[in-house]
Amino acid sequence: MTVNKKPLTAAGTLxxxxxxxxxxxxxxxxxLQLHSMLSARLPQDVLINVKISMVxxxxxxxxxxxxxxxxxxxxxxxxxxxxxxxxxxxLWGAMLLGWGIFNLVEGxxxxxxxxxxxxxxxxxxxxxxxxxxxxxxxxxxxxFMLIKGVxxxxxxxxx
Amino acid sequence: MxxxxxxxxxxxxxxxxxxxxxxxxxxASAVRAAVFGPDLLFNLAITVLPFIICSLxxxxxYHGDFTKK
Numbered sequence: 001m002t003v004n005k006k007p008l009t010a011a012g013t014l015x016x017x018x019x020x021x022x023x024x025x026x027x028x029x030x031x032l033q034l035h036s037m038l039s040a041r042l043p044q045d046v047l048i049n050v051k052i053s054m055v056x057x058x059x060x061x062x063x064x065x066x067x068x069x070x071x072x073x074x075x076x077x078x079x080x081x082x083x084x085x086x087x088x089x090x091l092w093g094a095m096l097l098g099w100g101i102f103n104l105v106e107g108x109x110x111x112x113x114x115x116x117x118x119x120x121x122x123x124x125x126x127x128x129x130x131x132x133x134x135x136x137x138x139x140x141x142x143x144f145m146l147i148k149g150v151x152x153x154x155x156x157x158x159x
Numbered sequence: 160m161x162x163x164x165x166x167x168x169x170x171x172x173x174x175x176x177x178x179x180x181x182x183x184x185x186x187a188s189a190v191r192a193a194v195f196g197p198d199l200l201f202n203l204a205i206t207v208l209p210f211i212i213c214s215l216x217x218x219x220x221y222h223g224d225f226t227k228k
Contacts (some may be wrong), residue, residue: 006221010217010221014213014217021210037202037205037206048186048190051186052190052194055190055194063207066210067214101213101216102209102213105209105216106209109205110205110209116205
C-alpha cells in the first residue's frame with residue numbers, strides 16, 4: 001500500500017501552530033507580560049490600554065484555539081486512514097515544524113513588518129525579536145529533518 | 160444562612176469586575192469605544208493574518224505537490 005505522510009504531517013503542523021501560539025500567548029503575553037498584541041501602539045502603563053490589548057489577546061487566543069481544534073480534527077481523520085502511517089517522529093516533527101512556522105510568520109508580520117508589538121516591548125525592536133525568528137527557523141529545520149528522516153520500512157510498519 | 164453567605168460572597172466578588180469589557184462603567188465604555196473604533200478592521204486583520212498564512216501552509220502540506228500530474 002502507498003504510504004501517505006501528508007495527512008499526519010498537516011495535522012501535526014496545525015497542532016504545532018496552535019500550540020506554539022498558546023506558548024506565545026500564555027507565557028509571553030500573560031505570565032511574563034513582556035508584550036501584548038498592540039503593546040507597541042498602546043502604552044501598557046495605562047489601564048484602558050491594557051484592557052484594550054487584553055481584548056485583542058483574547059481574540060488571538062481564540063484563533064490559536066481554532067487552529068489547535070482544526071489540527072485535532074485532521075489528526076482524527078488521519079488516524080482513520082489505512083494509508084497514513086501512525087508514526088511518532090512524523091507527528092512530533094510536524095508539530096515542531098508548525099510551531100516554527102508560527103514563530104516565523106507571526107514574528108515577521110507583527111514584530112518586524114507591522115511592528116504592532118515586540119518580544120520585549122520595553123526594548124522595542126531588539127535582539128529578542130531576531131532570536132524569536134531564529135527559533136522559528138531552528139524549529140522548522142529540526143521538524144523537517146524528523147519528518148524526512150523516517151525510513152520507508154518504518155513507515156510500512158506503522159500502517 | 161449558608162445561602163445568604165454564598166450570595167454575599169458572589170456579589171462581593173463581582174464588584175471587583177465592574178471594569179469588565181461588557182460592564183456599565185466609564186472604563187468599560189472607553190475600552191469598548193477604542194476596540195470598536197476606527198482601528199477595528201486593522202487590528203482584526205493583523206490578529207488573524209498570521210493564522211490565515213499558517214492555515215494556507217497547512218493546506219498546501221495536506222494537498223501535496225500541485226506540480227505532480
